[in-house]
Amino acid sequence: MSTLFFHNVRIIDPASNRDAPGTLTVCDGIITELDAASAPEGAQSIDGQGAVLAPGLVDMRADLGEPGFEYREDVETGARAAVAGGVTTLAVLPNTMPVIDDPALVQHLKERGNDTGMITIHPYGALTKGCEGKETAELGLLQEVGAVAFTDGTRAIADTKQLRNLLSYARFMDGLIVQHPEDPSLARNACATSGPLATRLGLPQVPAAAEAILIARDVRIVEMTGGRLHFAHVSTAEGLELIRKAKAKGLSITCDTAPPYFLLTEETIGDFRTYAKLSPPLRNPADRDAVLAALSDGTIDAIASDHAPADADDKRLPFAQARAGGIGLVTLLSATLASGLDLLSALRLITSAPAKVLRIDAGTLAIGSKADLCLFDPEQHWVVESGKLPGRAQNTPFDGETMPGKVLRTFRHGLEVYRAGTAL
Secondary structure, three states: OOEEEEEEEEEEEHHHOEEEEEEEEEEOOEEEEEOOOOOOOOOEEEEOOOOEEEEOEEEEEEOOOOOOOOOOOOHHHHHHHHHHOOEEEEEEOOOOOOOOOOHHHHHHHHHHHHHHOOOEEEEOEEOEHHHOOOOEOOHHHHHHOOOOOEEOOOOOOOOHHHHHHHHHHHHHOOOEEEEOOOOHHHHOOOOEEOOHHHHHHOOOEEOOHHHHHHHHHHHHHHHHHOOEEEEOOOOOHHHHHHHHHHHHOOOOEEEEEOOHHHHOOHHHHOOOOHHHOOOOOOOOHHHHHHHHHHHHHOOOOEEOOOEOOOOHHHHOOOOOOOOOOEOOOOOHHHHHHOOOOOHHHHHHOOOHHHHHHHOOOOOOOOOOOEOOEEEEEEEEEEEOOOOOOOOOOOOOOOOOOEEEEEEEEEEEOOEEEEEOOEOO
């Protein structure tokens, strides 16, 4: 039997609204006690030196490249990036090769995560076979083996009748559908948000309204079907206002955003910087400020890493041809802290809140929970340096930025899986 005793730590658990000094005891990978006066006999004592002890982060959307794109990232390298960022639980997208539209692939991905010993993977199942937006995937079978929700990843369901049918069917099985909110016809071949900057650079443009147009349609379909719908990486003021009103009506709608949409703007593109080519594209300052406001007022339910690995050949292309996406696992905590939210609110968006949306058992320090833990120093800053980050992919849009919040140690099921500056 192994026992850990954490002391001299500031324990923050958003699931219980706790933010106070204390102690935490772990026995055989399970949290067994809070605020014990002394260490149990034989326990390994861990002095946190005043750092924050929080639940391991829950990332509700990441692409790990496996199967099919291991040259960008695989489960093993993605796991190393995750735990260096304090992430212990990931929901991974199905738009791989082959697509995760087969129950055996769902099971395989879950096992691959466990095999690393570092992370727990909750795979998304594809909404349509091959993520092609045509034939509905075997949603029931995918859910039976553990698909956490259903999505076609970065492809929106464009056909209105099909989305109505999918939401109706998913409601029958109490399943969650995750939508990429961008009108595909308006976004086709575009790579930057419409405006003076994209015009000056001569880049193909998509209007910000492409997001709101799809959200408005989908909200109406949720009203018709009563299904559960989640909008991924929402990035515009207009889209968020529609979601705010839909929530006020009591509709089963949730949403998330990703750090680039509340920390960066289209100006980050600079002189055709492909690491800043994302999907959806970076927006103007007014949209960025609207995302920050929506994080504060609760319109946005969670923050996801939107981890989208690319290798050098994917990005060493003219801006319009380069692969869209940026990595985000290792910077998820720091970027969230940089939002300016108080610690408890910031951590909620990357622990208990995404776990609640996905209905998974994670993101809490409750007694009886698995000891997935992140020990970090919120006052310590570090510089994001592409080429020196853990994981295979290095395409971070935050390259060169100084960020708050240094992850010191990460534990999964009570086992240490990351320690800053030390290979485990």
